[in-house]
Amino acid sequence: MKFFIDTANLKDIEEANDLGVLDGVTTNPSLMAKEGITGAQNILDHYLKICELVDGDVSAEVIATDFEGMIAEGEKLAALHPQIVVKIPMIKEGVKAIKYFSNKGIKTNCTLVFSVGQALLAAKAGATYVSPFIGRLDDVSTDGMVLIEDIRLIYDNYGFETQILAASVRNVMHIINCAKTGSDVITGPLSAIEGLLKHPLTDIGLATFLADYQKGNS
Numbered sequence: 001m002k003f004f005i006d007t008a009n010l011k012d013i014e015e016a017n018d019l020g021v022l023d024g025v026t027t028n029p030s031l032m033a034k035e036g037i038t039g040a041q042n043i044l045d046h047y048l049k050i051c052e053l054v055d056g057d058v059s060a061e062v063i064a065t066d067f068e069g070m071i072a073e074g075e076k077l078a079a080l081h082p083q084i085v086v087k088i089p090m091i092k093e094g095v096k097a098i099k100y101f102s103n104k105g106i107k108t109n110c111t112l113v114f115s116v117g118q119a120l121l122a123a124k125a126g127a128t129y130v131s132p133f134i135g136r137l138d139d140v141s142t143d144g145m146v147l148i149e150d151i152r153l154i155y156d157n158y159g160f161e162t163q164i165l166a167a168s169v170r171n172v173m174h175i176i177n178c179a180k181t182g183s184d185v186i187t188g189p190l191s192a193i194e195g196l197l198k199h200p201l202t203d204i205g206l207a208t209f210l211a212d213y214q215k216g217n218s
């Protein structure tokens, strides 16, 4: 199972990378805006900085919503760095663009996926990754994990190679449930990734070990 961090914050990316468990990065226009990255050239420069920090796939999302626009933008993004994965929304023009990039051997991440039908279409078009947004489904009282299970079942039934990239992961339980249901990748914030290492009994146990050591060695 791969761990991607879902942010455009360089400090968080560095911190997750230093942990030694990071396999890639996902970004989106909202995450870029949150970091104050605006203007076409600044955005491209920021993607380059991310690629230089991390050894793995870096999803960069297109802004265009028409086929020609997505192709032009996606080709520019893909030419920027070999680690770039072109992130394309699950809309009609997006499916055509995914197919186009798939034929050219350019990696894609089909984003904003909320149903199993959308995931099936993304796989048929040859997407490298499909991004079901589990947290946003949970937000509207729909179990996001059921979507992951259904996609896993269908992809396995037909041997689709598209990787399930569970997105909109918000917490530790999301990551664990994604692991149980066979997601290929999760993408989440640093807090969710670091949350995996925390347990109060670990802290209490370590404090006791260190205190006992001090007693015997002081």
Ligand code: E4P
Pocket: 006, 026, 027, 028, 111, 131, 133, 135, 136, 167, 168, 169, 170, 187
């Ligand atoms: C995925 O690629 C998206 O960038 C992201 O996971 C969305 O997460 P959010 O629902 O927490 O904004």
